[in-house]
Amino acid sequence: MLKQNLSIESIAKKRGxxxxxxxxxxxxxxxxxxxxxxxxxxxxxALHEKDFDVIFAELKKSKxxxxxxxxxxxxxxxxxxxxxxxxxxxx
Numbered sequence: 765m766l767k768q769n770l771s772i773e774s775i776a777k778k779r780g781x782x783x784x785x786x787x788x789x790x791x792x793x794x795x796x797x798x799x800x801x802x803x804x805x806x807x808x809x810a811l812h813e814k815d816f817d818v819i820f821a822e823l824k825k826s827k828x829x830x831x832x833x834x835x836x837x838x839x840x841x842x843x844x845x846x847x848x849x850x851x852x853x854x855x
Contacts, residue, residue, distance in 0.1 A: 819850040
């Protein structure tokens with residue numbers, strides 16, 4: 765479905781999962797080196813470029829890549845899903 769450039773939301777709906785679950789599955793595939801950024805590059809469009817860049821920079825500062833410290837750093841301005849989406853592009 766990612767090869768068809770479907771959004772995370774569309775994939776979640778078709779598969780009957782939450783958006784967070786789909787992102788988690790993508791993260792696992794990336795960790796196993798079974799997927800690279802070419803499959804997910806279209807997902808960046810889900811966020812404004814400036815927001816993506818700000819979240820990306822904060823995640824790069826993180827030593828462990830955990831979501832909560834980044835969420836807290838922005839005082840909840842960005843959802844966990846948005847942060848998790850950006851985290852897909854860190855590695």
